[in-house]
Amino acid sequence: MSHKVTLIPGDGIGPEVTKATVRILEATGVKFEWESFQVGAEAFEKYGEYIPKEAIESIERTHVGLKGPVSTPIGGGFSSINVALRQKFELYANFRPIRNLPHIPTRYPDVDLIIVRENTESLYSGLEHEVVPGVVESLKIITEKASTRIAKFAFEYARKNQRKKIHAIHKANIMKLSDGLFLRCCRTVAKGFPEITYGEHIVDNTCMQLVMNPYQYDMLVMENLYGDIISDLCAAFVGGLGFVPSANLGDHCAIFEAVHGSAPDIAGKNLANPTALLRSSLLMLRHLGEFDASTQIRNALEKVYRHREKLTKDVGGEAGTSQFADAVIEEMDKAKSATAAVH
Ligand code: NAI
Numbered sequence: 001m002s003h004k005v006t007l008i009p010g011d012g013i014g015p016e017v018t019k020a021t022v023r024i025l026e027a028t029g030v031k032f033e034w035e036s037f038q039v040g041a042e043a044f045e046k047y048g049e050y051i052p053k054e055a056i057e058s059i060e061r062t063h064v065g066l067k068g069p070v071s072t073p074i075g076g077g078f079s080s081i082n083v084a085l086r087q088k089f090e091l092y093a094n095f096r097p098i099r100n101l102p103h104i105p106t107r108y109p110d111v112d113l114i115i116v117r118e119n120t121e122s123l124y125s126g127l128e129h130e131v132v133p134g135v136v137e138s139l140k141i142i143t144e145k146a147s148t149r150i151a152k153f154a155f156e157y158a159r160k161n162q163r164k165k166i167h168a169i170h171k172a173n174i175m176k177l178s179d180g181l182f183l184r185c186c187r188t189v190a191k192g193f194p195e196i197t198y199g200e201h202i203v204d205n206t207c208m209q210l211v212m213n214p215y216q217y218d219m220l221v222m223e224n225l226y227g228d229i230i231s232d233l234c235a236a237f238v239g240g241l242g243f244v245p246s247a248n249l250g251d252h253c254a255i256f257e258a259v260h261g262s263a264p265d266i267a268g269k270n271l272a273n274p275t276a277l278l279r280s281s282l283l284m285l286r287h288l289g290e291f292d293a294s295t296q297i298r299n300a301l302e303k304v305y306r307h308r309e310k311l312t313k314d315v316g317g318e319a320g321t322s323q324f325a326d327a328v329i330e331e332m333d334k335a336k337s338a339t340a341a342v343h
Pocket of ligand 1: 276
């Protein structure tokens with residue numbers, strides 16, 4: 001059986017990290033049919049659309065996307081492609097596991113945290129307008145439906161995966177109505193999961209608590225903006241944005257992507273570290289039910305980091321993106337030969 005997947009290589013370092021990831025995925029023996037599309041500025045130049053309708057139709061058909069980073073202009077220009085895709089396909093849950101890799105120097109070893117971020121509303125609804133010259137209003141939207149849905153996602157995941165504790169992160173002391181509603185929804189959902197300890201922390205305190213002692217948390221659930229900021233803070237626990245995977249999950253579709261950007265400073269130089277997209281693709285493999293392939297790659301990746309011979313420049317190595325991918329594939333081949341020899 002082969003899996004149809006919509007591939008969005010993105011721009012900047014996107015095509016390089018995507019190519020490396022696709023090569024490693026294919027080396028597992030799992031069969032894929034990739035439907036590849038450009039989005040963003042390059043797509044607009046060619047097709048007059050930032051997200052070509054063929055790409056949208058492809059995701060509607062395959063239900064699964066693997067996406068590289070896409071540049072978004074700051075303070076003007078077109079709106080974020082990422083936000084548009086999340087809204088279009090109602091990818092309401094942004095799921096980011098934060099786990100260390102061997103030999104990446106960090107302040108804390110053995111971090112195992114899960115961030116669940118509501119992905120469709122809050123200040124990311126894009127509802128902004130100039131009230132009068134010099135005064136701009138940006139609307140924060142929080143609904144009972146989306147808050148309940150994300151809380152359920154977090155608790156159901158916790159139950160299925162034997163996680164023990166969930167904290168809802170908020171600022172309901174100031175935003176009494178909006179964050180107050182979010183908290184009420186979390187509390188209601190929590191009642192249906194008595195085996196999971198439920199707590200609430202204010203977002204600014206959470207930042208300090210995380211930096212002081214990340215082990216006090218297990219899973220965090222929060223609205224969009226807090227999730228965006230806190231998940232990047234947590235990326236620092238495992239070496240930075242180059243190591244953190246993410247999944248954008250809805251009821252019908254899922255898009256897997258690295259959390260780093262298009263890194264225009266190193267694009268096209270074979271310098272990018274593909275680890276974050278590769279780890280995102282492991283979440284995709286598990287989503288597709290390909291658990292063995294996911295384990296195969298994870299073990300090989302950990303070996304490459306443990307041996308430290310073929311690491312990319314951002315982590316002190318000298319290998320390029322493609323040599324790093326070769327090294328992961330080589331480790332997978334070695335593991336396969338070792339298993340074959342035993343049998
Ligand atoms: P960035 O993540 O692209 O780069 C920040 C720094 O990290 C740079 O020095 C870069 O070289 C380095 N870096 C990032 N990924 C790396 C990797 N895989 N390997 C080695 N080094 C890596 O963030 P920045 O500069 O703020 O954003 C650049 C563009 O990316 C912007 O247009 C932004 O909108 C877009 N972006 C897209 C995202 C997405 O599509 N999911 C997410 C974040 C930003």
